[in-house]
Amino acid sequence: MSPKFLVVNCDDFGQSKPMNQAIMHLLEERRVSSATIMAPAPGFEEAAEWCRRRGAVNIGLHLTLNSEFDAVRWASLTGDASLHDEGGHMHKTVEAFERLADTGAVLKELGAQYEKAVRAGLRLSHADNHMGSLYGTATGRSHIPHALKLCAKWKLPFRLFRKVHPGDSLLSGIPGVERAAAKASALAGVLGVAIPDYLLSHPFQAREGETYERFKEELIGKLYDLPEGISETYIHPAVEDACMQEHVPHWKKRVWEYRLMLDDDFAYAMNDAGVTLTDYSYIRTHGRASRIGSAFALARELLRK
Template identity: 75%
Template structure:
């Protein structure tokens, strides 16, 4: 398979009404590839009802094990005490989750979130993870094997990547190449499709950053996109005074929404030879050879 293919996924669908409004609009206008929905979040019912009414066929599961904002908290669906902090909500940081969560409880919560989405009438096309809490980034305590086994059972792709793009923020994480090698080999062994690359950008508004500078930085990345299947993810939201006051860096979410509607971005994608696609394409083309994956996984596990 030759060419440059890009999935643009809207994370946090179901987080709140202002995020729902932005994501619904972008999906209606086909300015993005897909969205992933948060089963425990307060805006879930609105998002799920909209998806069911439209028969939306590009919705994934945003596995949610953290609740980061002081002004917007939620608990788990299962209510297991190891998934909550002293306030009774999910942990605010990935580190706290990794240190406190019981693995069996995490697996049960993933099942509960999948079932809630299924019972809402949504057939998911893929899965990913809110704040990367399952990856083991903060303390090294990863739940990647558990989530990949779930995706194998659900027969959906998962947000991982085979190669570290040198421009991605993950490239600076010590040991990331080996971790990616093991995780992608396990995905291949289990028959779970994944993208080749993941391209992320800072969640926060950086010092001196404006909408125009943010836009140009994303457009520049489109021209440097590698061959293969890449995914980038955004957190679009409409401008909302209450959220601007209560949620850190809400302005960046508004910029992401604006960017997806900006004709300059879509002209750049075309000019750079990038094809916007979705997770059905990854499901078809994102599987590795199981035999080679087993060999690669064994090699990685035997390395000192």
């Protein structure tokens, strides 16, 4: 059987107490690989203190440029006006961020988030991006080259992907995604930034008529269809919370993701499908491409019409 490795990352660590509670539990039980922490969010201090106390080494930085929910909002660390809406919070949508954020302000903010995490005593394992705001999916204005240069400076792997798995309907449905991935992964290789081979996505929202059992069946099916190499998938787990259930859209999906990671059926399927749960320390070692080969690949992509 070909080797299949999977990173299961908990996004949005530090967003709120109910999310922190779920993520801490899953990390303690080793049901997930890692989590990425949000430096501007209100639950950051609680999450960072837990990481320090436990000596966690599988916590990454969730580069955050959006604040999407009315019930849980935050401002940037640097205060630049272009990063905020009229209420003084980070933009709710990726489109607003892409259209309005000044590039210099974005880079300053990302640096401030990294510095805050380091000052908090976190030993960062990797970085990724909240809501995909740096990828340019809304307007085509991508900040990925800047993010990769920062990760090279910080010596951190980054969430990206070399190839699009045909079974991933969300990613494969984005126009031009394969060429964009080829360019970005080649640049990562040139810069020496380690990345996974594949990113497996699923809808953030609960779809009409969807139940926990249907969601579980879909995610378990992805395990059996996992491609050879290193894949990453991400979840946003949370415990049940009446206030969040009322005020945050699709909160039940967050609860389902938490429940799924504790479900014995999911653990059985991982083993039965021959999938090895790994983390970004494995990607750091095995996720780098040849710099020379990457330079040729990048030149080839840039010359394509």
